[in-house]
Amino acid sequence: MNIKFYIPVIIFIIMLPIFIVGLSRDKSELPSPLIGKSVPEFTLPSLLDPAELINQSSLKDKFILLNVWATWCVGCREEHDFLVELSKLNILPIIGLNWRDDRDNALTWLNELGNPYALTIEDKAGRTAINLGVYGAPESFLINPEGIIVYKHLGPLTTKIWENRFMPLMGQTR
Amino acid sequence: MKKLLIMLIILFCSSIVIAIDKGPVFGDPKLQARYENIISEVRCLVCQNQSIKSSNVFLAVDLRNEIKNLLSDGKSDNEIAEFLVDRYGEFVLYRPRFVGVNIILWLAPLFFLLIGAMIIFNIVKSKTQLTTDSLTGSD
Structure with a gap:
């Protein structure tokens, strides 16, 4: 049999894994180039007490979950109950970054639905969000005790995602 | 128009x-x-x-x-x-x-063009050989 007969077969075998990987990947979720890097510098007011200024050094010394949220974001409402539950477990402090929001709306939200955040940072101008590479709320960053971003999740958090993706990362470095 | x-x-x-x-x-x-x-x-x-x-x-x-x-x-x-x-x-x-893995992306078309050129060259070569062979054969 002629070897030329096998050429298309070989090409097909080479292309197959490329297509499988390419088609099964979720294209809306992009890897963050910030993983492995320190939290970008910022100085922003606290949502609850605008006189209090917070900077990146507050996100250090222990594992922290930085959650980017807003009242205009549907996915944030969806994950809020989970965040409240998580905060009750006292595993790690959850810090909220209130992104491009109306302060009154944000305060009402926390009053009515419960406040899972140890601290909420108000990013009204959205510049810190840009430095964090945020493009769609909710986004959650896991920050290690050295202040380095170790994981980012795009979209609402669930118990399953928390246990499968976040928990293992906290065990390893401890 | x-x-x-x-x-x-x-x-x-x-x-x-x-x-x-x-x-x-x-x-x-x-x-x-x-x-x-x-x-x-x-x-x-x-x-x-x-x-x-x-x-x-x-x-x-x-x-x-x-x-x-x-x-x-x-x-x-x-x-x-x-x-x-x-x-x-x-x-x-x-x-x-034009950095890192992107270089592959930029050079891939050139690479495929070269492969194509080589294939065409080979086909043309074998075809001309065939015709010259048959011509000399009939002579």
């Missing part, structure tokens, strides 16, 4: 009207041209098939502002591209840069 031409002209002019900033952002036309060039090359990540030039999602507005500030600070086009890639990844640029 004339009607079609007029319609085409209107169509092309309309794209200028869609531009979102009201009037030029910079007084300096050179800076303005650079600004417009950059924002048309940056992908709006919320609405992935638009550039931040043609989107009014607030993230696009924020990114345009950020680019405006960087340009005013005298940053080069490359530095601005780097600023965006550092935060959002290579995907944010419509035109991949």
Whole structure:
């Protein structure tokens, strides 16, 4: 049999894994180039007490979950109950970054639905969000005790995602 | 034909009207041209098939502002591209840069062109050999 007969077969075998990987990947979720890097510098007011200024050094010394949220974001409402539950477990402090929001709306939200955040940072101008590479709320960053971003999740958090993706990362470095 | 031409002209002019900033952002036309060039090359990540030039999602507005500030600070086009890639990844640029794995992307067409040329060369060569062989054979 002629070897030329096998050429298309070989090409097909080479292309197959490329297509499988390419088609099964979720294209809306992009890897963050910030993983492995320190939290970008910022100085922003606290949502609850605008006189209090917070900077990146507050996100250090222990594992922290930085959650980017807003009242205009549907996915944030969806994950809020989970965040409240998580905060009750006292595993790690959850810090909220209130992104491009109306302060009154944000305060009402926390009053009515419960406040899972140890601290909420108000990013009204959205510049810190840009430095964090945020493009769609909710986004959650896991920050290690050295202040380095170790994981980012795009979209609402669930118990399953928390246990499968976040928990293992906290065990390893401890 | 004339009607079609007029319609085409209107169509092309309309794209200028869609531009979102009201009037030029910079007084300096050179800076303005650079600004417009950059924002048309940056992908709006919320609405992935638009550039931040043609989107009014607030993230696009924020990114345009950020680019405006960087340009005013005298940053080069490359530095601005780097600023965006550092935060959002290579995907944010419509035109991949000629670095790292992207080099494969840029050189792949050339590679395939060469393979194609080689295949054609071989086919032509074998065909001409065949005809010359048969010619000498019949002689």
